[in-house]
Amino acid sequence: MVKTEASGNTVSASGKFTAKFLKAGISGSKSWQDSYTNVSCMDINGDGYPDWINERKEEIKAQITTPTGALSSHIIEPNVPNPKFKASSGTVGIEVGAELKDGGNAGDGKAESPTIAEQWSFSKKSLIAAAKANETSSGSVSASGNYTSSKTSTERDWTDLNGDGLPDMLDGGSVRYNLGNSFANAQESGCGGVGTSKSKTWGAGGGVSIPIAGKVNISFGFNGTRTTSESTSSMNDLNGDGLPDIITQEGDDLYVAYNTGNGFLPKIKFIQNAALARSVSSSVSEFANVGVAIPLLFVTLLPRGIASKSDGVSCNSTALIDIDGDGYPDYVSENGPNELKVRRNLTARTNLLKGVTLPFGGHIALTYEKTRPSFAMPGSRYVLKSVETTGGYAENGATRMRNEFEYEGGYRDRRERDFYGFEKVTTKQIDTQNGNAVYRKQVSEYGHNRNLYMHDLVTAETLYDAAGNKLQGTQNTYELKQQADTTVFFPALASVKQTIYDNNGAGSMSTTVHNTYDAYGNLASYKETATNYELDADIAYHDLQAKYIVSVPKHIAVKDKGGKVYRERSTQINGHGDITSITMHNGTKPSVYDMTYDAYGNLASLTKPENHKGQRMRYDYTYDDVLHMLVTNVRDAYGYTSSTVYDYKWAVPVETSDLNGNKMRYAYDDMGRPSTIVGPKEIAAGKPYTIRFEYHPAMRHARTVHYAPEGDIETYTFADSLMRAVQTKQTGVVWTGGSNQKVSIVSGRAVVDAFGRTVRAFYPTTESYGSIGLYNKGVGDP
Structure with missing residues (x-):
């Protein structure tokens, strides 16, 4: 939705010449107009949702839209003027006409000279006059022509000049960059303007009025116009880097100045004998009137017939548009009335990684292909088609390795304005030593690729041999977990089922893992099941909510289906979340490890479990005083020490000394x-x-x-x-x-x-x- 307001001035002059039955006139005018966009819907803060923009004292104010599509109460006034456009035009017109009399009459009536308008449309007065015996009937012929030349320029308008996804205000040669909810001060933009265009209009018309027998009047005529419009400069992202480039028409050629993000490169010619954007419109209208005057006693009947016909055509003869859906503008021009000629934009895969040359000379080559647009995925995308690695010595076997890829079920969410990925991706392993035959393939499925939270999660992976038999597979099940009293969700991996198939593709062995989670998304339980087998693990965590430490394990117990405990551990922590004690439970004789830490969180000491005599080995660690992360000295319970000196540039040892002094x-x-x-x-x-x-x-x-x-x-x-x-x-x-x-x-x-x-x-x-x-x-x- 756009609302504009325009104001302007016009200066005109005209003159007329009359001699007997001949009339001629000439007129001319010059007009200027400024127009402003007062109301519009556009995304001003880069969240992908259109905001409500309107004018306030020649500056804009924006009412921000929420992600649900409703207008919020948040209004920003960034002190930025509204878009402005300028237009000027000049018109020259001429008209000529002649009145032809068919002879005098003895009556005392006076002949009337019809006006130019009366010559083009049948008038009541001429029919009445024709019905009177004492008046002289007359005919007329007229012709007119006009020429209009106009220019239009954009003085200031929105354009994302630096490619950050936020519309900036480009005002002549300066720009105010959009910061999200405010705008930076004006600075040099590097471009002279936003866009300019020009147009020319030719018009011509003629008409004839013929009286017959004083009772009938026939008039007919035509009018035709032709308008040609051309853009002389515009801003368009020609190379697909997200930055608008400046395209100009100079003579018969097109030039482009590429946008680098902080300026523009010198302009270069990129298409010869071409027009930037040209449109042509033509219209022809024809009319005919037939009237008869029938005088009666007190009245005169004036029946008449009117016929008219209008034809018009408008077409763009040249344009920069993306005709093949690859995201890059192509140059399209007419080639006769029923054909288009397309110069495809060859940028295409430019800036996509084409190859990697390894330090020792090996090479990795990558190829791409375009997907076909669909309703679920409007617009095509370049996707990776193959990866081929070449190198090595022929005497050591294969020197070429190749993988190929296929994609299905792409989806772009219209509400989130984001591409969610493909529903299925197939990776083919190619046997380059056997005629590039498919050796096996892996199919990865993304079963939730239309879900905001889970679209990038693999729900199934299956490995097939060349004949299509299953070799092994994995199925993942997810559940959306919502944290209490919030709108925060996370996709939790609820179960994983792994299956190995025998030669005929039937399932031969499966193992399933079931997971549960606590309120913070920590793994709370783990259950592994198979035929006649089950193993459970229950995990609890320390809860220091005041310091947001809720993910340090406190206790874990591993047991079988009958409840027999095979392994059990527990921990204690300090106020910083550091583990100070680990207890490995073993009946009545647990093994306990104790730890302390320095001010930087480094392990300062480790005390191991006691031996059969109740003695415990202890190690004390000293760290460097530069990086505070490298162990420089270790002392054990017997007083033996070892030391290390470091090169701090690489954080590597340059000298070590063991407990014997070596x-x-x-x-x-x-x-x-x-x-x-x-x-x-x-x-x-x-x-x-x-x-x-x-x-x-x-x-x-x-x-x-x-x-x-x-x-x-x-x-x-x-x-x-x-x-x-x-x-x-x-x-x-x-x-x-x-x-x-x-x-x-x-x-x-x-x-x-x-x-x-x-x-x-x-x-x-x-x-x-x-x-x-x-x-x-x-x-x-x-």
């Missing part, structure tokens, strides 16, 4: 990866490392060096392009005939199928030590 030292590279580890013996001997790590990503391998007095032991780990470790080589010695030979021990090769499963494996072998740093493709070949 030290270990750690070093890291610039990426936080371990570079060396030095053990106690090497520290004492002054050696630089016990283990040294080297990373060579460009060559897809890592090198580990173990220090040994007789010589370092090297280990190479090779990875494929999918970053999987596929081969290791290690320094070794082979004794032959009493002599030794330094060699490289190569791990056996594993061959995998298209699903990553090992289908063949080979034993390790040896090779020349000189090639220890090179990947061996032929290992394990017969």
Whole structure:
């Protein structure tokens, strides 16, 4: 609903020329008009529901709508002017006419000259005059034409300039951004205006009036107009990023300046020989009058017949509209009277992830397809069609893995203005080593995809083989739980039934889990059932409502169907919700763990259950004084201690000391990866490392060096392009005939199928030590 108010001024001038039977006239006018939108319905606060907007002293005030659709009492006055539009037009018109007499009469009457209006419509006076013998009848002919040129511009209007879902007020070259319930101060917008258009109108008409025998008058004529309107600039989201772009007409070409969110890029040409938005309307009207004057004694009868016909057509010859439902505006133009020519917007999948190149060269490719619009899901959506991973070495098996996806039952809720998802999603695992045949498929069902609270929850999952036989399935049941005295709901998982099927698809074994919940949504009981089997768990929680701590378990007992308890635990907590004691019940001899905490919530001490002598082991923990999270010292009940020094950049240890005083030292590279580890013996001997790590990503391998007095032991780990470790080589010695030979021990090769499963494996072998740093493709070949 929109209500507008307009005001304007018009200046006009005209002139007329008359000579004997000839008349001519010319006229012209210039008008200006300002119009304002005083009342409208639009979503001003971004909640998806239209609000009531009206004018108050040339500024707007908005009455906010509630989520149920009713108007609330909440009114905001953001100090923003109402939309304003300007229009100007100029008109030039001409008319000519001639009066033709059919001869004089001896009577003393005086001939009347009909006006232009009288020539176009049959008049009572002309018929009466024609009936009198002493008057002279006359005929006339007339013609007229006019031309109007007008321009329209939007001075200020609503548009979401920054794509945040809130309408901003664009006023010329400035903008006031919408903050939800208020507006920011005006600032430069980066665009010169909202939109402009122009139009031209041509009109022509003519008429003839013919008297016959002084008793009959025939008049007929026509009138025609043609109007052409063109937009010269507009704002439209051309690339689907949610930001309105500026589209302008310059000559015969269209240009666009893309919106970046905080400004506009320089304009570029995007369509040649095209009009932004053009519409053409034409109308033709025809008329004819026939009148007869029949004089009687005291009266004159004036019967007459009138006929008229009007034809008109209006069409848009060019437009930017989304014709294929993909959410992007296409360019549509007429191609003759019965055809449309469409230049599709090729943005389509732009900005959707197309592929990922892994650090070692492997590649993941993603493809998409459009869904078909339906009543339940108006508008199409791009959905993921396939994911294909390529990489690895051919000698290690499959180098291509592929999954394909299908979707059914999409739903968009019209009240919530939100897409709830699909009712069914099928994932197909493709056997790329067998002609891309479907190996198996998993069907995920979202049975509540029309429910606000549960639309994204899986209600069933079923795995099928290639022949369509069920392999295994899961069924989930949910219940909406409402917290007392509130309108808050949460979907609780009430039960889970898992079934494994035999080869013919019949159910062979099922296990069902039933859950119940307390008032806060915590799991209160858990029951697992199967054939001749039941296991129950009851759980209670601590209740510190004053501090909103209601989810720390207080007691749990696990028992069978007959009530026999198999496991039972209970806890105690402090005022901060920290567990200070855990009791594991075991008849008359429970096992108790006691804990204390420091001011930062870190575990300060742990006391274990007593032994057979009633003694309890205790550990005390000290933390660093920088991050207050890293354990720097541990002391046990015997007074033994161990300590750790940290690199705070990576929060990793650089030196540790055990209860015997033995030290270990750690070093890291610039990426936080371990570079060396030095053990106690090497520290004492002054050696630089016990283990040294080297990373060579460009060559897809890592090198580990173990220090040994007789010589370092090297280990190479090779990875494929999918970053999987596929081969290791290690320094070794082979004794032959009493002599030794330094060699490289190569791990056996594993061959995998298209699903990553090992289908063949080979034993390790040896090779020349000189090639220890090179990947061996032929290992394990017969």
